[in-house]
Amino acid sequence: MDTIAIKYNDEIVDLQTAEAKDIHGEAIVLDNSNDALEVLRHSAAHLMAQAIKSLYPDAQFFVGPVVKEGFYYDFKINEEIGEGDLKRIEKQMLFLAKKKYPIERYEISKEEAQKKFAHDPLKLAVMERIADETLSIYKQGDFEDLCRGPHLPSVKAIRFFKLTKIAGAYLGGDSNNEMLTRIYGIAFADKESLKAHMQMLAEAEKRDHRKIGAQMKLFTFREEVGAGFPIWLPAGARLRSRLEELLFKAHRKRGYEPVRGPEMLRSDLWKTSGHYQNYGENMYFTHIDEVEFGVKPMNCVGHIKVYEDELHSYRDLPIKYFEYGIVHRHEMTGALHGLFRVREFTQDDAHIFCTTEQIESQVIEVVDFVDKIMKSFNFDYKMMISTRPSKAVGSDAVWEVSTQALKNAMDSNGLPYEIDEGGGAFYGPKIDIKITDAIGREWQCGTIQLDFNLPERFALEYNGEHNDKIRPVMIHRAILGSFERFIGILTEHYAGEFPMFIAPTQVAIIPIAPTHNAYAERLRNMLLDIGADSEIFSKNESLNKRIRTAEKSRVPMLIVLGDDEVANQTVAVRDRRTREQYSLGETEFLTMIQDKMKEVHF
RNA sequence: GCUCACAUGGCUCAGAGGUAGAGCACUUCCUUGGUAAGGAAGAGGUCCCGGGUUCAAUUCCCGGUGUGAGCUCCA
Numbered sequence: 001m002d003t004i005a006i007k008y009n010d011e012i013v014d015l016q017t018a019e020a021k022d023i024h025g026e027a028i029v030l031d032n033s034n035d036a037l038e039v040l041r042h043s044a045a046h047l048m049a050q051a052i053k054s055l056y057p058d059a060q061f062f063v064g065p066v067v068k069e070g071f072y073y074d075f076k077i078n079e080e081i082g083e084g085d086l087k088r089i090e091k092q093m094l095f096l097a098k099k100k101y102p103i104e105r106y107e108i109s110k111e112e113a114q115k116k117f118a119h120d121p122l123k124l125a126v127m128e129r130i131a132d133e134t135l136s137i138y139k140q141g142d143f144e145d146l147c148r149g150p151h152l153p154s155v156k157a158i159r160f161f162k163l164t165k166i167a168g169a170y171l172g173g174d175s176n177n178e179m180l181t182r183i184y185g186i187a188f189a190d191k192e193s194l195k196a197h198m199q200m201l202a203e204a205e206k207r208d209h210r211k212i213g214a215q216m217k218l219f220t221f222r223e224e225v226g227a228g229f230p231i232w233l234p235a236g237a238r239l240r241s242r243l244e245e246l247l248f249k250a251h252r253k254r255g256y257e258p259v260r261g262p263e264m265l266r267s268d269l270w271k272t273s274g275h276y277q278n279y280g281e282n283m284y285f286t287h288i289d290e291v292e293f294g295v296k297p298m299n300c301v302g303h304i305k306v307y308e309d310e311l312h313s314y315r316d317l318p319i320k321y322f323e324y325g326i327v328h329r330h331e332m333t334g335a336l337h338g339l340f341r342v343r344e345f346t347q348d349d350a351h352i353f354c355t356t357e358q359i360e361s362q363v364i365e366v367v368d369f370v371d372k373i374m375k376s377f378n379f380d381y382k383m384m385i386s387t388r389p390s391k392a393v394g395s396d397a398v399w400e401v402s403t404q405a406l407k408n409a410m411d412s413n414g415l416p417y418e419i420d421e422g423g424g425a426f427y428g429p430k431i432d433i434k435i436t437d438a439i440g441r442e443w444q445c446g447t448i449q450l451d452f453n454l455p456e457r458f459a460l461e462y463n464g465e466h467n468d469k470i471r472p473v474m475i476h477r478a479i480l481g482s483f484e485r486f487i488g489i490l491t492e493h494y495a496g497e498f499p500m501f502i503a504p505t506q507v508a509i510i511p512i513a514p515t516h517n518a519y520a521e522r523l524r525n526m527l528l529d530i531g532a533d534s535e536i537f538s539k540n541e542s543l544n545k546r547i548r549t550a551e552k553s554r555v556p557m558l559i560v561l562g563d564d565e566v567a568n569q570t571v572a573v574r575d576r577r578t579r580e581q582y583s584l585g586e587t588e589f590l591t592m593i594q595d596k597m598k599e600v601h602f
Numbered sequence: 603g604c605u606c607a608c609a610u611g612g613c614u615c616a617g618a619g620g621u622a623g624a625g626c627a628c629u630u631c632c633u634u635g636g637u638a639a640g641g642a643a644g645a646g647g648u649c650c651c652g653g654g655u656u657c658a659a660u661u662c663c664c665g666g667u668g669u670g671a672g673c674u675c676c677a
Binding site (some may be wrong): 049061063064065066067068100123126127132135136137138145146147148151165166167168169170172174175176179182184214215222223224227306332333334335336337344386437510512513514515540541542543544545546547548549550551552558562563564572574579581 | 603606613632634637638650651670671674675676
């Protein structure tokens with residue numbers, strides 16, 4: 001395989017630069033490694049710009065970086081350009097790639113560059129953002145662009161790419177600036193990877209929880225209700241309550257006490273907590289008899305009030321309060337998205353009040369809890385420890401101890417983690433849990449945050465061994481994050497085919513003729529007795545039609561009842577996936593359902 | 603919040619400056635069927651809301667609301 005760049009001092013250096021500066025390092029070849037894709041996609045962005053320039057000669061270009069999901073280029077043209085033009089640009093890119101232009105690099109001073117691009121206000125804007133005095137120019141054919149690289153040696157390697165979407169983007173991401181046109185694309189080293197990626201995108205579209213949620217009647221939104229306020233329909237509410245019940249029991253077993261704070265608290269309290277100052281623009285406020293109240297955006301203050309209700313001894317710690325806390329947050333209109341981003345949601349929230357010494361063991365406990373749950377849903381996950389940000393409260397020593405506590409907890413449990421330097425909350429370091437779903441997408445759900453700030457602000461204490469007053473540490477933690485978001489993720493993860501233990505309906509019952517309806521009813525009642533929901537498909541439709549409808553409803557188990565089944569007290573089970581059929585005795589069947597539902601406990 | 607697009611029966615969508623259609627779903631009837639769409643009849647719409655233009659607006663214009671995509675990841 002051809003070398004496309006080298007790795008030097010942990011940086012990717014393209015061959016043009018390496019040659020000019022006589023740098024040697026480890027070869028990067030054209031494959032699907034992160035380093036190779038970075039170079040490939042960057043050059044693909046340039047090739048796209050070249051294609052656009054050749055099709056629309058008046059085009060001016062801003063920036064064209066590589067991003068997580070491929071690459072993009074922001075530009076400005078006078079003509080209208082839309083989705084339909086992407087194919088044309090792709091074609092032109094292929095045409096140009098076949099010319100096998102070498103990509104050349106040379107350096108000029110900023111002054112020269114400003115002269116060179118004097119007619120191009122976008123490039124001048126780009127240069128304003130660059131501090132360096134020497135700039136590099138990359139040239140392929142008659143197309144030149146200001147760019148820091150790295151790039152491929154030639155455009156000929158860019159073969160497997162696709163332009164994925166076109167959208168507007170503000171110059172520099174600032175909505176005060178003018179809107180440019182942005183085209184996104186993706187590129188890979190080989191055809192199969194590109195194909196697999198496009199299939200993943202198509203699969204993601206099929207699994208869209210907004211679509212499946214409507215089909216399965218899980219939830220809905222209504223204009224007259226307001227943006228960002230989900231309405232849970234019976235099927236969705238059944239699913240949700242199954243999840244809530246399982247998780248409730250799991251909390252109780254792990255020593256958490258259920259508590260409940262009010263929806264609104266006086267603004268003075270939010271001033272004490274710091275939310276008023278730091279989070280106020282995301283909060284909703286109202287007045288009661290001239291006193292201002294804030295609708296809670298988080299549950300911590302309520303739990304602090306629970307803690308304050310009595311004096312605590314060190315012997316009581318750790319104290320673990322949990323609540324399915326309904327919170328309201330003013331999200332930007334444009335950020336709202338199905339169940340993933342709403343303005344009212346319910347967190348599986350808990351606060352652990354403990355001693356500094358207990359931090360590590362408590363974190364291990366939570367991580368273990370997370371592990372249990374995520375494994376139950378077949379999610380892979382990884383954890384990130386976020387350290388002290390530049391703007392932070394608390395002493396260095398406390399940060400050091402607490403960050404180390406998080407690391408120790410992970411290390412002693414043999415758990416891998418990544419470090420997000422400076423990514424912590426202002427009040428303490430945290431561990432974020434990122435799960436990977438069935439089609440490889442990552443989602444941030446749970447979080448474990450150490451907090452030395454709120455105990456300080458509310459002057460929380462407990463009595464130590466020598467009757468001294470000691471400040472406890474608070475650990476904020478959520479595992480699912482919110483029921484709304486998590487159920488949205490689950491829906492896409494399972495493509496609506498939920499496992500038995502959380503499915504909205506466990507069994508679809510299909511009586512062949514009305515004479516079998518009584519047996520169907522009897523089975524439904526027996527299923528209810530073991531906590532399983534069922535739906536009887538007894539409408540006046542053909543048997544085939546009813547089986548088809550039941551199959552499409554994504555219920556995990558189908559049973560068909562006819563004369564034989566009634567006579568022998570059996571059920572004919574039909575597997576939703578394999579379409580295989582087998583017969584089971586009534587009690588065996590009920591036991592099987594019960595077993596499948598008990599398969600999981602967190 | 604900003605930019606652009608969209609908003610028609612429960613759902614998915616077609617449509618025209620002269621107040622509207624299809625498929626699915628729904629109701630009723632026929633069909634009594636053993637594993638992926640049997641047949642017939644019928645009911646159902648302030649064409650998102652408010653204002654403007656027009657003899658006439660659901661259709662054109664403006665505002666609002668809602669939905670979608672994008673707006674951070676630095677040449």
